[in-house]
Amino acid sequence: MTFYQKEINRIKGICYSNDGQSQTVIGTRSYIENNFDKKLNLDVLSHIRFTSKFHLLRLFKKYYGQTPKQYLIDKRIEQSKNYLKMGRSVSETCYSVGFETPSSFSTLFKSKTGLTPSEYQKSNFHKVNHNRI
Amino acid sequence: MKVRVLSIPVQNQDKALKFYTEILGFIKKLDIPLTEDNRWLTVVSKEQLDGPEVLLEPAPKDFEPAKIYQNALFNAGIPCVQFDVESVQAEYDRLTKLNVDFTVRPTDMGAARIAVFNDTCGNLIQIAQLI
Numbered sequence: 001m002t003f004y005q006k007e008i009n010r011i012k013g014i015c016y017s018n019d020g021q022s023q024t025v026i027g028t029r030s031y032i033e034n035n036f037d038k039k040l041n042l043d044v045l046s047h048i049r050f051t052s053k054f055h056l057l058r059l060f061k062k063y064y065g066q067t068p069k070q071y072l073i074d075k076r077i078e079q080s081k082n083y084l085k086m087g088r089s090v091s092e093t094c095y096s097v098g099f100e101t102p103s104s105f106s107t108l109f110k111s112k113t114g115l116t117p118s119e120y121q122k123s124n125f126h127k128v129n130h131n132r133i
Numbered sequence: 134m135k136v137r138v139l140s141i142p143v144q145n146q147d148k149a150l151k152f153y154t155e156i157l158g159f160i161k162k163l164d165i166p167l168t169e170d171n172r173w174l175t176v177v178s179k180e181q182l183d184g185p186e187v188l189l190e191p192a193p194k195d196f197e198p199a200k201i202y203q204n205a206l207f208n209a210g211i212p213c214v215q216f217d218v219e220s221v222q223a224e225y226d227r228l229t230k231l232n233v234d235f236t237v238r239p240t241d242m243g244a245a246r247i248a249v250f251n252d253t254c255g256n257l258i259q260i261a262q263l264i
Contacts, residue, residue, distance in 0.1 A: 002210025004249070004257075005237060016243040026244055026264055063244040064263070 015062075024049050025063040028056065032068065036075045037098040042068060072098075077112045080105070085124050090117040138175065140188040141214055142203050143254040146174050149189040152253050156231055162186050171195070178216075187214075193255055203255045210236050212249050212259035221246045221262050 016022060028045050045068055046053045060068050076097040083093040094105035094117075109117050143149035153159045159176035163186065166172055171194075175186035192199035206213055218224045221239045225248050229235065236257055237249035247261045 002208075002236065004210035004212070008237065008240060008242065008247075012242060016241075022241075022243055029244065029263065 021059055022063070024051060024056070025059050028060060028068060029064065029071065032072050032075060036072055036079065037096060039098070040068075040072055073108060074112070077109060080109065080117065081113075081120065084117055084121040087121075090121070093117065136185050138186045138188050139214065140190045140192075141252075141254075141256060142192045142199055143189045143252075143256070144191070144193050144200075144203075145254065146172060146189055146191050149252070149254040150174060150176070153187070153189065156228070156233060159187065189254075200255075207255060207257060210249070210257065212257045214256070215259040215261055218260045218262055221248050221260055224248070224260055 028049055031045065031048055032040065042053045042057060046056045049056060051059075057067060060066075060071070064071060066074075076099060080093045080097045083096055084090070088096065090106070091102045094102045097105075099105040099108070106116055109115075109120070113120060115123065141149075150161065153176050154161055158179055160179050160182065161174075162177045163175045164172055165174075171191050174189045176189065177186050178184055193203045194200075203213070225235060225239050228250060234251040235248055236251065237247065237259075239246055239248045241264065244264055245261055246264050247259055249257050249259045252258050
């Protein structure tokens with residue numbers, strides 16, 4: 001067994017020996033992946049996994065390195081990039097990925113990507129045409 | 134600052150280009166001749182053509198400390214880089230059919246699944262997915 005294989009086993013034993021915990025956070029992430037376009041919050045997620053809000057928050061951060069809310073925002077932003085590339089309007093994209101107002105969507109989008117949704121759409125439109133040339 | 138290039142040390146650039154394109158499915162991006170047998174050779178993910186380029190750099194061939202470092206990582210089973218995949222199990226199944234050797238079979242680590250394979254160029258590569 002290599003040093004790395006031994007380290008994998010050691011870390012698994014220290015950090016991930018509780019299978020119930022793993023299933024709780026994996027199930028929560030899976031729920032977010034499949035329902036990111038709906039209204040989600042910690043109350044909903046904890047209710048689904050039959051656990052307390054604060055326990056779920058701690059566990060999720062321990063396993064994924066970010067809170068469920070941060071994960072949800074990243075998921076929505078990634079999906080919105082796909083919709084914008086496909087040519088959907090900014091407001092249509094905003095509601096399709098679960099954000100409630102175009103202004104909060106644009107602010108979050110810019111903070112995550114450095115561009116507003118319209119700027120992002122334009123820059124990708126140019127890239128698509130450049131590649132065609 | 135932007136992340137544009139990350140490098141993987143390889144012992145033979147021709148062999149590396151073949152493995153990274155024909156087996157792993159990367160696309161050749163830049164191939165610039167430098168000296169007689171060294172090139173600035175980069176590949177990109179076909180799923181992320183605008184993403185960071187992987188530089189297949191021949192340091193272990195010309196620079197002994199690079200070779201020592203590469204060998205030490207390899208002998209300890211430590212991957213030199215990690216790539217994301219949709220499904221570790223599917224990639225493991227695909228690559229083993231192409232005779233790629235895995236030093237770590239698909240293994241769950243909390244909320245991640247990983248596996249490690251030999252790139253035949255002196256390195257171990259880890260693939261990972263969130264589960």
